[in-house]
Amino acid sequence: MEFQTIPVIRIFDVDKAKAFYLEFLGMKLDWEHCFEPGFPIYMQV
Numbered sequence: 001m002e003f004q005t006i007p008v009i010r011i012f013d014v015d016k017a018k019a020f021y022l023e024f025l026g027m028k029l030d031w032e033h034c035f036e037p038g039f040p041i042y043m044q045v
Contacts, residue, residue: 014041021045 011017021027022045032043 018029022029027045030044032041034041
């Protein structure tokens with residue numbers, strides 16, 4: 001059986017996080033999801 005580590009990083013400012021990961025580091029946003037307004041946003045880059 002092979003195990004995989006998937007980091008989950010807590011972010012406090014979504015706009016700054018997107019600017020850092022997408023613009024500065026050049027990553028691509030695969031998907032994002034929020035269950036309801038005010039709930040955490042989950043994203044995969």
